[in-house]
Amino acid sequence: MKKRLSILLLVAMVLSMVCGITAYAIEPRYVYTGSVISSITISDSSSTAYCKGTAKGDSTVTRIEATQYLEKKSGTTWSTVSGCTWSDSSNRNSLTISNSKSNLSSGTYRVRTVFKVYCGNTYEIAEATSEEATI
Amino acid sequence: MQPKLPPAFEATLSERIINTVPDMPDHVFSKRFEKKMKQLIQQNKTASKSKITVKRMFICITAAVLAAAIMAMSVGAVRDFFKNFFMQIFDTHTTVQSNDIENTPTSIETVYTIIVPDGYELVYEDEIFEWSPYVCHDYYKDDIYIFFTQYAKSNYKINVNTENHVLKYISVNGYDGYIIDLGNDEYLISWDNGEYVFDIMSNIGQNELIDLAETVYKVE
Numbered sequence: 195m196k197k198r199l200s201i202l203l204l205v206a207m208v209l210s211m212v213c214g215i216t217a218y219a220i221e222p223r224y225v226y227t228g229s230v231i232s233s234i235t236i237s238d239s240s241s242t243a244y245c246k247g248t249a250k251g252d253s254t255v256t257r258i259e260a261t262q263y264l265e266k267k268s269g270t271t272w273s274t275v276s277g278c279t280w281s282d283s284s285n286r287n288s289l290t291i292s293n294s295k296s297n298l299s300s301g302t303y304r305v306r307t308v309f310k311v312y313c314g315n316t317y318e319i320a321e322a323t324s325e326e327a328t329i
Numbered sequence: 330m331q332p333k334l335p336p337a338f339e340a341t342l343s344e345r346i347i348n349t350v351p352d353m354p355d356h357v358f359s360k361r362f363e364k365k366m367k368q369l370i371q372q373n374k375t376a377s378k379s380k381i382t383v384k385r386m387f388i389c390i391t392a393a394v395l396a397a398a399i400m401a402m403s404v405g406a407v408r409d410f411f412k413n414f415f416m417q418i419f420d421t422h423t424t425v426q427s428n429d430i431e432n433t434p435t436s437i438e439t440v441y442t443i444i445v446p447d448g449y450e451l452v453y454e455d456e457i458f459e460w461s462p463y464v465c466h467d468y469y470k471d472d473i474y475i476f477f478t479q480y481a482k483s484n485y486k487i488n489v490n491t492e493n494h495v496l497k498y499i500s501v502n503g504y505d506g507y508i509i510d511l512g513n514d515e516y517l518i519s520w521d522n523g524e525y526v527f528d529i530m531s532n533i534g535q536n537e538l539i540d541l542a543e544t545v546y547k548v549e
Contacts, residue, residue: 224421224490228517228530231487233462235436244460250476252515253532288467288476290455320422322488 223318226252232262232307232322241329242296247307247322248289255287257312262291267302267326275303302328413505413521423491425519427482427526434524435483437461441525443477444544473533475541480526489517501542510535518542
């Protein structure tokens with residue numbers, strides 16, 4: 195009985211793993227988002243990172259909100275640079291967000307922009323991450 | 330020795346041995362013994378059964394884990410080349426990058442534009458800086474929109490909507506590109522002229538959009 199129970203539990207665990215992977219793959223969705231991009235340009239002379247992101251939605255899109263993060267690599271993980279989270283929004287089906295941060299310490303950086311693309315009251319999330327850039 | 334002698338001798342010997350055994354009543358095992366024996370037999374049967382089940386279960390679980398791993402890999406990046414573009418295909422979108430960035434500007438040094446039909450208003454235009462990785466121009470005329478963007482090839486890493494939409498090859502002025510039908514007569518077209526990558530997204534109509542893309546020219 196105990197063995198049967200443990201086998202059942204194991205099967206349930208495997209199934210939940212499979213379901214978990216599937217759920218992760220579904221998000222985020224692109225239903226009315228046409229394209230998203232995020233880019234970083236570094237100026238070595240001033241140790242400045244220029245961050246830019248753009249989302250374009252189809253004609254059903256009523257609003258776009260963006261949150262942009264400048265991230266620094268530490269080992270294998272990325273963490274947001276202090277004071278480098280920016281937000282912007284637009285009531286059109288297109289939005290470009292631009293920011294910069296100077297006097298950065300040496301390291302590898304990237305820009306991640308998360309867009310909330312609205313179609314009326316519903317929205318979808320589209321995310322874009324830039325290439326890595328080193329100071 | 331006679332051939333029939335050994336079996337005859339064997340038969341009489343068995344009979345003689347049996348006859349020497351005194352009459353005794355059949356042995357009756359105790360109830361406790363019988364119960365214990367039944368339990369042992371049952372346990373042995375269950376053990377052999379569950380051995381097979383565990384083995385089968387192990388195979389099933391291994392197969393399930395393998396299937397999960399394959400699924401995880403399939404929803405991840407599937408890399409593919411598409412003419413001048415390098416693509417990573419995901420379930421919801423495709424990440425497109427330029428395939429050849431050598432000796433190309435890393436920012437917008439030369440500006441290109443398109444000939445927008447009459448009646449459209451330029452609602453948004455990016456200011457151009459020496460670091461600009463791309464430049465956007467958004468035009469509107471009532472419900473019709475035209476989004477034209479010029480990208481430095483090294484900064485062209487864009488996620489385009491391919492969830493239930495097909496990315497097809499297209500040639501614009503002889504340059505390789507792709508077009509995505511986003512539905513409702515809305516399209517995204519992108520091409521690489523060797524120096525920069527361009528894209529136009531619009532609900533103006535497919536043929537009109539291709540015609541519009543072919544009007545691209547360098548601003549002197």
